Amino acid sequence: MMQSELLDLLTVLATLFNLAGSAVQDALFPDKRSEAQFQLDVRGALRRSPSIGIELDEHANAGGGITDLSFRGIPIELKVESLTLFALADGRRFASQAASYAVARGKKTAVLCVLDCSPKNGPPRDPSQLVGLETLENGVQVCVLVIQGNLQKPSALSRGPVRQ
Known part of the structure; x- marks a missing residue:
């Protein structure tokens, strides 16, 4: 991988990691969202980054498909899971799509960003596992x-089952 591509990847990841942290700290995604809504959220966060700004492309053609977002040719594929808790290993099923876009753009890297807004009954997961x-x-x-969404409020976690 070329050094410039690595720097571009780190630029994107810094903003996305910030978004992931804010999602937990500020409950940015309190309930279910569509992929289109999530794309607007991610696009806004990336465009607000001074090091990305207008260089973010949306719906660029690559490999016979259309990428959600891309930065200097690095594809950023977005997905939303709203039914079951999304584990990191579940990302494998979408990795080939992102990799296909990368090859078509002459890149060796891609990003897959998944909003997990499935129902949750416990505290947020450790971000290092995500x-x-x-x-x-x-x-x-x-x-x-x-990225974790549809999280329980901390006060809701301290309430036990409802007594009759």
Whole structure:
């Protein structure tokens, strides 16, 4: 991977990691969202970053498909899970799509960002367990990041089951 691509990837990830932290700290995604709504949220966060700004592309063509977002050719694929808790390993099923876009753009890296707004009955998960790197057989590395949404308020967690 070229140094410039690595720097571009880190630029994107810094903003997305900030969004993931804010999602837990500030309950940015208090309930279920559509993929289109999530894309607007991510696009807004990335555009507000001075190091990204207008260089963020939306719906660029790549490999016969259309990327959600991209920065200097690095595809940023967005997904939303609203039914079951999304584990980091679940990102494998979407990694090939992101990797295909990367190859079509001449890149060795891609980002897969998943908003998990499934029902939750416990506290937020440790963010360090929600980021990983998938290396595909074509050599593309896909950074998978899970953002937590639809979280319980801390005070709701201290309430036991309702008594009759």
